[in-house]
Amino acid sequence: MHLATSTVELIAAVLVWGFDFDVPMDSGLNVNKFEVSVAFEPLPFRCCIKPQSAAKADPIRNNFASYQPLFDKLRRDL
Numbered sequence: 468m469h470l471a472t473s474t475v476e477l478i479a480a481v482l483v484w485g486f487d488f489d490v491p492m493d494s495g496l497n498v499n500k501f502e503v504s505v506a507f508e509p510l511p512f513r514c515c516i517k518p519q520s521a522a523k524a525d526p527i528r529n530n531f532a533s534y535q536p537l538f539d540k541l542r543r544d545l
Contacts, residue, residue, distance in 0.1 A: 485523045489515045 490496050496512040518524035 485519060485527050487517050487519050489517075491515065 491513060494513040495510075497510065500510050501507040502510055518527065
């Protein structure tokens with residue numbers, strides 16, 4: 468399996484494990500309308516992403532905090 472595919476699958480699994488995704492009824496989401504460019508892209512819509520529980524939120528926050536110096540360095544290098 469390719470590295471990029473494995474990475475995307477791992478990220479998707481972690482997101483589904485740790486977060487609840489909700490699309491409000493008034494979000495403007497229409498699954499039949501796309502923006503056509505190089506690839507088909509859904510039109511912008513509102514959504515709500517929340518941690519599933521405090522037990523899952525804590526490790527996510529801790530891991531994010533541990534990578535903060537790297538994120539800061541990458542921002543400076545932009």
